[in-house]
Amino acid sequence: MDDKNFHQNLYRYLDGEMSPEEKNEFEAAMKDNPLSQSQLENEQRFDQVIRRHMIQEEAPYELRERIIDRLQHRSPFERLRETAWFAPLASGLITAFIAVIFFAVLAHTPREFTAFAQGIDTHIEHLHGTYQAEFLTDDIDAAVHWFDEKLDFAVIRPHIAPDKAKLIGARIIQINGRKAAYFMYDVQGHPLSAFVMDMNGEPLERIRDRMLRENDNARIYARNMKGFQAVLCYHRGNDTGCMLVTDMTQDELLPLMG
Amino acid sequence: MLVKRSQAHKKREYEEQLMACMDSMYNLGYRLTLNREDANDLVQEAAMRGYRFYDKFEPGTNFKGWILTILRNLFINQYRKRKREPSKVNYDDLENFIGAPDIGGATEEIFGEELQSAIDQLPEEMRTALTLFYVDGFAYKEIAAIMRCPIGTVMSRLYMAKHNLKKKLLATMQNEV
Incomplete structure (x- = not known):
């Protein structure tokens, strides 16, 4: 061993x-x-x-008395804690409380302005052929009229000089979880998407730093993402917005808007 | 009425088992806290917690082991943070087995106090293992269940505890000489 x-x-x-x-x-x-x-x-x-x-000492007599006394005279809360339903009820209440706080915070948290990103992504998908026109026309009034009773806001003409851009067609699209009017254009070989949207409730204060111009009737905001230019014209009077998305530069696009 | 009677029965049953273990609880509580007042408080809290969770205790199993586990866990969670832990044992020289000093007769009295002090200076897990083994007479397997560790760990804790005690007593003997 x-x-x-x-x-x-x-x-x-x-x-x-x-x-x-x-x-x-x-x-x-x-x-x-x-x-x-x-x-x-x-x-x-x-x-x-x-x-x-290492011999075993006797526990003090007073300790035994104290413990017996405490077991006899447990507080109402201690008695409540011993019941079978206390733990599940307490867990449920705590969970409910956390949920209330969470949703209250969520309700008061300012939303992000996501229309720029969504508009640019939709334009890219259109370039890939995902979105085709539902109504083929080169007549802007006919296209605007086509949206009657299809959308729950008054669709305006996009801000594009008709002699500078060729309308191909129109369709309905979702922007910010709401239906919007989508006009598809060609500007001398450059595809251009124009979205007319209901801007009610949109957090425009979140893009204040992107404002280019402002007057009594409208504000213009711009954003460049993923190699595309997006310009938004917001109308205070009827709370609508028209967003143009294209691969042209801002300097090329703004003159088209008049 | 039926519910009240069963609650009363439960309390009586718990109290009987608890009082039978009170000395063990107090001894372990003192070995853990090294202070009599803290030991009293720890035992009292463990007793109340044991009653709160008595429905989870399986009748017929080891009640003493169960309540001592509660007491030790309470110490670890609440008291240990407040206490300054004794200096750690140097495990490096554990490789060299130290033979037990030849203690007997008159010299045992001298070493009695030294031994108590040396035990108090051991880390908590070794004091616990020693107490459960020598004072309560638990087997390795029962100590492992209370301390929630493998049997091998219990053996090495007892081994290390005795190794350290021998070192201290041998040092004392050399000083006496």
């Missing part, structure tokens, strides 16, 4: 953790080894010293 094994077995033997077979085997090995026997005897004496000095 090597040293490490011997010491491990020594303690297991002293602590009464050996099976009868292991105990017999250990005692047989010890019999022929006086040095190990002497070590065992020393360890046994040391063990007994520890046992003699």
Whole structure:
């Protein structure tokens, strides 16, 4: 038996953790080894010293009395906590409270203005062929009239000089979760998308830093993303907006708007 | 009426089992906190918590082990942070087995106090293992359940605790000489 094994077995033997077979085997090995026997005897004496000095004290009488008294006179809250339904009810209330706070914060958190990004993405999808015109026409009045009774706001003509851009067609699209009028144009080989939208409730204050111009009737905002230019003209009077998206530069686009 | 009677029965049953374990709880509480007042508070809190969760105790299983587990967990979660832990044992020299000093007769009295002080200076997990083994007489397996560790860890904690006690006592013997 090597040293490490011997010491491990020594303690297991002293602590009464050996099976009868292991105990017999250990005692047989010890019999022929006086040095190990002497070590065992020393360890046994040391063990007994520890046992003699680690005696169990009696718990104070006052402690017992105090505990019994507390068990007898538990507070109403302590009694409530012991009931089976307390934990699920408490968890439910806490969850409900957190949900209320969350939705209250959400309701008061200002929305982001996402129309620019959505308009540009829609224009890109149109370039890829995803969106085709539902109504093919080059007559802007016919196109505007086509939206009658299809949308719940008055669709205006997009702000594009008719002699500078060729109308191809129109369709309905979703911007900001609302239906918008989508006019598809070609400007000397440059595809151009024009979106006419109901701007009621849109957080225009969030894009204040993107405002180019302002007068009594309208404001113009611009944004450049993913290599495309988006220009939004907002009409205060009827709360509508017209957003143009194209790959032309701002300097090329603004003159088209008149 | 039926509900009230079963609550009363539950309380009586719990109290009986609790009082039978009070000495063990107090001893472990003192070994953990090293302070009698803190030990009283710890035992009291463990008793109240045990009653609160008594429905989770499986009748017929080891109540003493169960309530001592609650007490120790309470100490770890609430008291240990406040207490300054004794200096850690140097595990590097654990490789060298130290034979037990030859203590007997008159010298045992001298070492009695040294031994108490040496036990108090051990890290909590070793004090706990020693107390549960020598004072309460739990087997390795039962200690492992209370301390929520493998049996091998219980063995090494007891081994390390005794190793450290021997070191301190041998040092004392050399000083006496």
